[in-house]
Amino acid sequence: MGIVNPEERTARGRAYLMCPPEHFAVEYAINPWMDTSAPVDVELALKQWQLLRETLVRLGHAVHVLPAEVGLPDMVYAANGAFSVDGTVYGARFRYPERIAEAAAHRTFYLTGDWRFVEPVEINEGEGDFAYVPGAYGGLILAGYGFRTDPAAHAEAQEVLGRPAISLRLVDPRFYHLDVALAALDDNNIVYYPGAFSDASQRVLRQLFPSAVIADEADALAFGLNLVSDGRNVVLNSEASALAAKLRVAGYTPVPVELSELKKGGGSVKCCVAELRP
Structure with missing residues (x-):
């Protein structure tokens, strides 16, 4: 594959929601990456978060800030709080009790804005397990399950949002959410690590996205797939240098x-x- 001219890629202004890590800590372990014995430097976390926010703003995007709440150390992971498409918001219902209260904070944010908010019945963790590819097949939801979100939530999201949802089974606990194994790069294409998915889900992804960028295990372990793209600029973890080269x-x-x-x-x-997709 030859190098594609970046000028052929088009950036589109986005709107995002972030929550500062003012109370960030690893006080419990609900995924394989969390080590309660490893100290957290909250000041450094805040600096890194602020740099991420400034980077998104510099790229021309709007960033809204959700206030952090005491007792919710994982609230910085704002992607898990909901999933929005065309002004409709499908709220989150967290699997672990340590994070349940985060859903109410996100609900309040959307209810104070011009959004149609739908309270979920099924367990789901927002954009942690939902990705949206708006130009694919008229708008396609890719939905992960296996560790956090219940498969029944995929059908619920499809009904709420009016877009087909494709269920993808995650099989490696290191990649416990869809957003650490797959990401939308633009309106039509994705990047993903095949090894995070079942054989059947890999076949589905190959059929739907034959031109996808394929990541390897090292890319995924460097959290390279946990990225944000505006269609041209791909903001990703600096450790994922190999994936950056592929992109x-x-x-x-x-x-x-x-x-x-x-x-x-x-x-x-x-x-x-x-x-935020109004």
Whole structure:
């Protein structure tokens, strides 16, 4: 594959929601990356988060801030709080009790804005397990399950949002959410690590996205797939240098950011950023 000219890729202004890590800590372990014995430098986490926010703003995007709440150390991972498409918001219902209260904070944000908010019945963790590819097949929801979100939530999201949902089974606990194994790069294409998915789900992805950028295990372990893309600029963890090179060959512009402290909770760029789709 030859190098694609980045000028052929088009950036589109986005709106995002983020929550500062003012109370960030690893006080419990609900994914394989969390180590309660590893100290967290909250000051450094705040600096890294602020740099991520400034990077998104510099790229021309609007960033809204959800106030952090005491007692919710994982609230910095704002992507998990809901999933929005065309002004409709499908709320989150967290699997673990430690995070349940986060859903109410996100609900309040959307209810104070011009959104149609739908309370979920099924367990789901927002954009942690839902990705949206708006130009594919008239708008396609890719939906992960296996560790956090219940498969029944995929049908519920499809009904709420009026877009077909494709269920993808995650099989490696290191990639416990869809957003650490797959990401939308633009309106029509994705990047993903095949080894995170069942054989059947891999076949589905190959059929739907034959031109996808394929990541390897090292890319995924570096949290490279936990990224945010505007169609041209791809903001990703600075540790994922190999994936950055692959994206550059595919015509995207990698924008590395350092998020070493926030990685201690099992997340990186995308986990910290919920996309708002009015």
